[in-house]
Amino acid sequence: MSDPMQAEQAHHGLQAQSDWGWLKDWRASAWSQFAATPWPTRKTEAWKYTPLKSMLGTEWSLSEQPGSATGTVFADWDRTVITLVDGKVTDHGALPEGVSVQLLSKATAEQRARFEQRLAKTLAGDQLFTTFNQALLAEAVWIEVAPETVLEKPLHINQVLSPNANGRAVPVRVMLDLGSRSQMTLVETFASESDGPVFINPVTEIDVGDSAKLTHYHLLLETGDVRHLGSLQAVLRAHSQMNSFHMALGGVLKRKDIVVRHCGSGAHLQLNGVYLPKGKEHVDYHTTLEHEVPHGTSNEVFRGIIGDDAKAVFNGRIHIHKDAQKTLAELSNKNLLTSHRAEINTKPELEIYADDVKCAHGATVAQLDKGSLFYFLSRGISRQEAEVMMSFGFINELLEALDDDPVKRLLRPLLASLFAKEDDLAGHLL
């Protein structure tokens, strides 16, 4: 790949730092892969609708010192929090029993060996920005939860970009290993206080142990000139459950590659998401469900409202491997376009190699239902108000399905303000 990001320079800079000597080979292999990959074009299937080269821009350097950020978005609720500013851990609350956290940057000699093993477990090979993350990684937060631990409070990974991050690329990784039969809620939020441009490149790796249960939120709340290119990769062990909720608001460019692998049989995945680009924003979700073993179930629901000049891309792939008999997998993607300049490109995909399975997907692109709209009008509600309420309702169905009350309480006002630019319209939504 040619190098519009000065990434090569940054890579060599990292390789030269003596602290990182132990990661040299791991990093170098990723670098050679990244450098050998041609820049995606319209003909590259995974980037068909996201013109990466023009959208990512040029001239990024790696951030060094974290700036200061207030981190007020999504604050003020009862949780255990780890805050990262510009990709560096700045705040690390007291950890509950059964939870340990290690930082790549502070790994001791014996921790390094374990880190190396864990990092080698990188889950999928050919995602461009997972490779990029590996080549340039300067910090990783590794959370381990002991077996049979039930965490009362959610664990919140709060990632904030400060004004100092302008012009920087921020590769950062979060890894969670949830022990067997454990239960917890992980909330990942991404916010920005930078005027931009800034390029964040986060990778989250999750391993849900046998019969464990994870509730997970991955919320991309950055606005303004942020380019967010990252991935989530999860492995589900036998009889585990993962309920993962995604949201993308605003930002110049957001691209998230989500891969969930059923590696142990009898696991269940619920994967939900909403994307709400407006202005000239661009959101791109690529999801892949890998059913590698029998008796797995998956249900995926993504919804989007695309307004103004915004553009959204959704690609939802379900891949049933040869041995994955008795799999049940469903995917639904619904979209509303609210402007003549907005655009949606969606492609639900089924790739099936086992016969005794039930799989289905559906995708729709539509406007607000005219019949329902009329119902509102006939009850004296203004068109504008009705549209706000219906749009909110379209997304709210997914919100209502969330188990976690505090998160729901925080998300609702955020969404309400987004839908209803005027306060009096938001009144009905809260």
Add this chain to the structure above:
Amino acid sequence: MLNINDLHARVEDTAILHGLNLEVKPGEVHAIMGPNGAGKSTLGNVLSGRPGYEVTGGTVTYKGQNLLELEAEERARAGIFLAFQYPVEIPGVSNMEFLKASVDAIRSARGEEAMSSMDFIKLAREKCKAVDLPADFLKRGVNEGFSGGEKKRNELLQMMLLEPSLCILDETDSGLDIDALQVVARGVNELRSPDRGIIVVTHYQRLLDYIVPDYVHVLAKGRIVKSGGRELALELEKHGYSWIDEEVA
């Protein structure tokens, strides 16, 4: 006609029938009652040869031949009819097409000539009337979008068309209102004849008010634990199944 001797059967890894004995002679109506999970539906499925039901012991003789050796369709052609508790939908295949294929197969097994399409349509319409289904049901997909009651009446319609020797009704009364129940009972009673055996599997005695059985058997824990006449059913209604459990224990 049917002789079941010490029948053991299981589904996957669960043993369900543990030494069941039953004899049905032509012209008789047997009611099999019992609590949920006793193995009532298993009996019907084993007799009709449903895949997944494994016979682990005992014998079943039907009209002098070893029934267990026959494939499902061979049993059907030999005159065994199972009215399903939950009839499955077959989208796109019309009822008429399905019935004709079935009647053709069974008639040919009996050495009878195939019916002409015209005669068949006439007959099918007639039988529709008998079970209170509008004739346009024949054009719809097999059980596709039918209500519970319609599915059961459709089973009865098939039974009347195929004229089997041994009818097994698997909880045909479940989910039926009183009117539908009477329609079904009327149909079954019409089929009673000196050369036909009928096994009625049911949880409630209600159906037996309309189809009066010659014998009533109580099935519990995979065996017939009590047999008697019509009065046994009434007793079950009064006292429930718990006293049987106590007796068996």
Add this chain to the structure above:
Amino acid sequence: MSENIDQYLKSEYSAGWITDIESLTIPPGLNEDVIRLISAKKQEPEWMLEWRLKAYRAWLDMKEPEWAHVVYPKPDFQALSYYSSPKSMEDGPQSLDEVDPELLRTYEKLGIPVHEQEVLAGVAVDMVFDSVSVGTTFRQKLKDAGVIFCPISEAVHEYPELVQKYLGSVVPQKDNFYAALNSAVFSDGSFVYIPKGVRCPMELSTYFRINEAKTGQFERTLIIADERSQVSYLEGCTAPMRDENQLHAAVVELVALDDADIKYSTVQNWYPGDAQGKGGIYNFVTKRGIAHTRAKISWTQVETGSAVTWKYPSCILKGDDSIGEFYSVALTSNYQQADTGTKMIHLGKNTRSTIIAKGISAKHSSNSYRGLVKMNPGAEGARNYTQCDSLLIGDQCGAHTFPYIESKNPTAVVEHEATTSKVSDDQMFLCQQRGIDAEKAVSMIVNGFCKDVFRELPMEFAVEAGKLLEVSLEGAVG
């Protein structure tokens, strides 16, 4: 039950014999001289040769598409012969009576009505044998109605203004690799013109037969339905059983002018290869129609043949209120691979499209639906409904769905649904409990699964399609 299913999938290909006839086949290889030779054999005007050469030069710079979900050894384009004609056709027989009876017997044996007095008298047939059309029935009757139905090679001479205006207007020469190849070397195919306001008095059909070894067939079909006219056209195809893979790269262009209605049906039964996946036709076809104001184009296809199929009959819905339809059954067995679907490009206001695709995969085959529904900014109030269902028979096959949806108009509505399942044990048991054997049961269930598509075929072909499905499924059951 899948073992049961497998026993029944042992199909015999019934059209696999060879007609023993003397042919003139040009030596293998492709270069400008070969194109000049083909053009000379057809005594084409200069403009036609130039058109071919332009396509050929573009083709040289193009690459074979690789995005489809199929794997096959790439054809060696220099090892193929691009023109083969029965020797008797060189003399240019003037009417059907003069055609070599052995050739006509080929079609009779395939059940094609070659004599006008025969029962399927409502159908006019053009018979294409390797690279040439051997005869067309009912020409006079059609001519009386103003309808032109003739080999395209003849249309180049007789109706040059129509050919020049419309050839390549829907599928340009450089559209894709195989369309460019076809444009360079196309030999024969059918030409249809229905004048304004005329409802074609009979079904038109073309029957394609590949007979000669080591040749490819590159037919080109062009159908123009002028304003307010209506036509229903059907094509069928078969080939002998051979161990080698033969290439069939066709282009079909449909032009439906204002208020016209074209219904195009295909029953594709090219030789699929044997049970080990040896031999069979590579079927790489570009089919596309353009619908003007209030016009309607309807594609119906039943695809049971070919070793590899790559085919996306499409509609460009250019005019306001135009309608596009695609009804497809694709059945793959043994080692067949199919990547087929459609594109519906909505340009005009209130355009409507419907896609119903049924895929059935058995044995080791791979069956993919690939489709595009595109709502352009001008497609105010446009609608699409898509339903794709896949049925798997056995655990060695694959069934895939790749629908692309692109929308740039907020008033357009797109609905896509897809399901994948197998023939259920419960359905099989219900049939068997009613005395129906497993093979018949599967064939009934599969036919039921395809009913929405068969309904769209002309009556006599619907029956044929059902039988074809049954034959192709033989040995696949449970």
